[in-house]
Amino acid sequence: MKRMIGDKIFITIAVLFIFFQALSQSSKQEMKKLVDEDLQLAVKQFKYMQKLLPADKLPRSYDSVKNELIVSGTDWWCSGFYPGALWYLYGYSKDESLKKEAIRTTALLEKEKNNTGTHDLGFMLYCSYGNGYRLTKDNSYKNVMITGARSLSTRFNPIIGCIKSWNTNSRWQFPVIVDNMMNLEFLCEMTKLSGDSTFYKIAVTHANTTLKNHYRNDFSSYHLIDYDTITGKKIKGYTAQGAFDESAWARGQSWGLYGFTMMYRETGMEEYLNEANNIANFLLHHKNMPADKIPYWDYDATDIPNTYRDASAASIMCSALLELAKYSNEQQRKEYLNTATTILKNLSSVYRAAVNTNGGFVLKHSVGHLPGKSEIDVPLTYADYYFIEALMRYKNWYLK
Helix, strand or coil: HHHHHHHHHHHHHHHHHHHHHHHHHHHHHHHHHHHHHHHHHHHHHHHHHHCCCCCCEEEEEEEECCCEEEEEEECCCCCCCCHHHHHHHHHHHCCHHHHHHHHHHHHHHHHHCCCCCCCCCCHHHHHHHHHCCCCCCCCHHHHHHHHHHHHHCCCEECCCECCCCCCCCCCCEEHHHHHHHHHHHHHHHHHHHHHHHHHHHHHHHHHHHHHHCCCCCCCCCCCCEEEEECCCCCCEEEEECCEEEEEEECCCCCCCHHHHHHHHHHHHHHHHHHHHHHHHHHCCCCCCCCCCCEEECCCCCCCCCCEECCHHHHHHHHHHHHHHHHHCCCCHHHHHHHHHHHHHHCCCCEEEEECCCHHHECCCCCCEECCCEEEEEEEEEHHHHHHHHHHHHHHHHHHC
C-alpha cells in the first residue's frame, strides 16, 4: 500500500514537472515570436524614418497633428539614440542598409567629442559610437569616445564628488540630476579602452555621491540635487521634470535603477546591487504602479489615474530589470523577469505603432517634460532605443 501511494506521488510529481516544463517552453516560444515580431517591425520603422530624416539632423519625436518628424542637431542630448538603435537593429538583422545609415549618422556626432558644455556625452557618444565599436572594432570610433570621455571629465568637481549636469543659473549652484547615472557606463568603458583609470574613478565617485544624497528612505529618488560649490555639501533636493520636489518622477526612477545595476556590473560593488534591488522593490510594489507595468509619468502625480503613461520610463525599467535579474536571487529573478515580460507584452500592444506610421518611431505614448509642456504623449527616440535594447537583451539572454 505504501509503495502504491509512493508510486502515485512520484507519478503526480513527474506529470506536474512535464506540464510546467511544457508550459515554460510554450511561454518561451510565445516570447520568441513576440520579440522577433517587434524587432522586425523596428527594422521597417527605422527604414521608413530614414526617408523622412533631413541629412544633417537626428530624430527626436513626431507631431501627429502636423504629420511632421521633430528633429534635432547633434548637440541635443538624445542625438545618439537613433544611430545607437540602428546599430542594435543591424546586429539583429545583418541588414547592410541599416549599417550604412548607422555609420552615416554616427559620423554626424563626431564633433561632440569636444563638447564640454553637457553631461550627456554618454547618451550622445556611447550609445552611438559605443554600439558601433562593439560591432565593428573600428579604432577611429574608440578614439572619438576617449576624447569625449575627457571632455565629460572636465565637468567633474572633486570637492562635490559629482559631474555637473546643467550649467550654473540663478536657481542652482551645482545641479546634479539622477539621469547622470546613465553617463557613467561611458566613463567605465573608456578606462577599459584607454587604460586611464581617471574615468573609472570619476564614475565611482559620482555614483557614491548619488547613492548618499539622491535617495530618500523609501528608495525613491529626487530628480535634482543642488550642491554648495564651496563646501561640497548637499543644499536641497528638487525636481525639474517631475510633479513636485518630493515626488517620484517616473523616468528618473528608471534612470537610477538602470544606472546602479550597470555600476554593479562595472565594479562588482555590492552596495550598488543592493541599491538597484531596493529601487526595483520600490517601483514594482508602488501603490500607483499600474497592472500593465507601464508607469504614469510620475508615481505621485496628483491626477492618477487620469493622467499620462510614460512608455520611455517603462522601456528603461524593462531593460534594467532584465540585467538586474542576472545578478539577483531566485525570487527576485523571477519577479524581475515576469515584470519585464509583462512590460514587453504591453508595450507591444497599444503602445506599438503600425508600420509606416508614427514618423517611423516604434513606440507611442511617452512623456518628455510635462511641467514644461513639452513632448507630452508622443513618441520619443530614447523610448525606442531602450525598447530595442530590452528586446535584444531578452532575445540574447533568455531565449537561447
